[in-house]
Amino acid sequence: MRSLAPPALRSATIHTVLGGYTLLALFPIVLVLINAFKSRPAIFDNPLALPTAETWSLVGFERVLSKSAVPMFFGNSLIVTVASLVLILLFGAMAAWALTEYRFRARRWLTLYLAFGIMVPIRLGTVSILQLMVQLDLVNTLTALVLVYTAQGLPLAVFILSEFIAQIPQDLKDAARCDGIGEFRIFFQVVLPLVRPAVATVGVFTMVPIWNDLWFPLILAPGDSTQTITLGVQQFIGQYATDWNAVLAALTLAIIPVLVIYALFSRQLIRGITAGAVK
C-alpha cells in the first residue's frame, strides 16, 4: 500500500488524530476545573459551559478549605512524599555507587536481589507488612508509609542511577583518590553532584506513584489525622457525594498540584521514562 496523499492532506490527518485524542485526554480534566468555579444550578443546567460573571462561584472551595480536613491531608501527602523521596534518592544513589564502583563477591547476587523488587509489587506482602507495623507500633503513622514507599522505590532508583553512575569517567575518580580523598567524600562531593540531573529525573517519576497511592494509606494509616490527600479525597467524596460544589472543588484541589509539578518537571519526567526504556 503506497501513500499517494499530498503532504498537506497527510499532515491534516495526523493532526486530526492527535488533536482529537488530545481533546479526549483533556476533556474530563477541563470539565472538572470549569465546573468547580460555578454555582450549583449552573453545574446542572449547563455543565459544558465556562463559568460566566453570573454563574461564577467559589462556594465549593470555601466549604472544602474551611470545613474539612483537606488542607491537613495535603500536608500529610507532602511529608510522606518528600521524606520517601529523600530516602529513596540518598540510599538508592549510595547503593548504586557501591554496586557499580566496587568489585566484591556478592555484587551480582545483590543486584539480582534488588532487581526482583522492580517486577514484583510490594503490595503482595501487605498481610505481613501490616503485622510488622502493628508490632513496631507504627500503624496510623506517616512513618509507616515512608518506610514502605522507600522500600518500594529503591529497586528502580538503584537500577537507573547505576546506569548513570557507571558513565562517570574513571579519571575523575582516580584523580580524587590520588589526592587522598576518602570514598565518602568522593561520593558526596564528586559523584552526587555529577548525577544530579539523573537524580532529579528518578525523583520526579518516583514521586507520582507515592503521591497517588491509595492502597497503603487505606491499610496502614486510615486514621483521621494521618490520611493522605488521595485517601482523604476518596473519603471526602463518599461523605459529601451530594454536595457537588464541594466535591468538584476537592477534585480541583487534588488536580492542581499535579498540573503545577508536571508543568515544571515534564522534561525530566519524560526523559526518565525514555531513558529507562532505551537502556
Added chain:
Amino acid sequence: MNRVSPWQVAAFLLPALLIYTVFSALPLIDTLRLGFYVTDDSGARHFAGLANFHTLLTDPQWSAGFWNAMANNLKFFLIHMAAQNPIGLLLAALLSLRGVKGAAAYRTVLFLPTLLSVVIIGFVWQLILSPLWGVAENLLGWFGLQDWFQPWLGEEGSALTTLSLVSVWQFVGIPMMLIYAALIAIPEEIVEAAVVDGASPWRVFWSIRLPLILPTLGLVTILTFVANFNAFDLVYAVKGAVAGPNYSTDILGTFFYRTFFGYQSQVGSPTMGAAVATLMFLVILAGVGLYFYVVQRRLQRYTF
C-alpha cells in the same frame, strides 16, 4: 580493582538493603509462608499445608468468588492489550514521524492523565457517565446518538468493560511514551535507505520500525500484565470494596482486600488473604517468567 575496605562498601549498601529487606522482601516471603497457616477460634495459628488453597480453589463459597475475580482480571488485561497498547502504538507512531508540528506539546498533554490519581480519574468519569448529570448523554446527542446512552458503569453487563476503558484512557500515555522512545532511537540511516529504495511510509513502518521495536512491545506487555493483575485502586475508588454491581467488577486486588479485611458480614482473615496474595504472586511470576523466557529466546535468535 578498587582497594576499599568491606566496611566502606557495607556502609554504602546497608541503608538501602536494610529498608528493602525489612519492608519489602521479608514481608513478601512471610506472606507467602502465612498462606499455609490457619487461625483457629482462639487466635492461634497452625500449619495447615495447602488447606487454604484447596478451599479457595474448590470450596463453592470461596471458589466462585475467586474464579470470578480471576476471569474479570483476565478480561481487564485483555481489554488493555486490545485498546491501550494499539492506541499507544498509533499515537507514538504519529508523534515520531518527522516534521509533525507540536509533537512535544501533544506528547506532554497526552501523558497528563497518567499522572493523576486513580481516585480523581474514577470520580471524574463517574460524573461524566452519570445519567443524573447528563454530560455523556448530551455529547452523544451532538452526534444523534443519545438513544445509545446507558448508565454503563451501573449495569452488570457493561461495568467491567467501562472501568477497563477508563483505565485505558488514563494509562495510554505509558505505552505511548515507551514506544515513542524506541521509535526515535532507530537510526535514521536505516529508514532513509528504505525510503531511497522506494518504500512507502506505511511499508517503512510495518517492515522496518515495527520489527525493531518488538522488544519494547514485549516490555509494554509485561508491564501491563503486572499492573493489571495488581490493580485495585480504580475499582475501589468507583465501586468500593464490594466491586458491584453483583461483583461484576471484582478483580484479584479487590478480592484480596475483602478476604484480608472482611466486609459486611464476613470476617477478614489474614491467612486466607495471604493465600490469595500467594496466588496473585504466582500469576504475576508466571507472566514475568514467560516474558523472560520468550524475550531471552528472541534475543538469542537475533545473535545468530
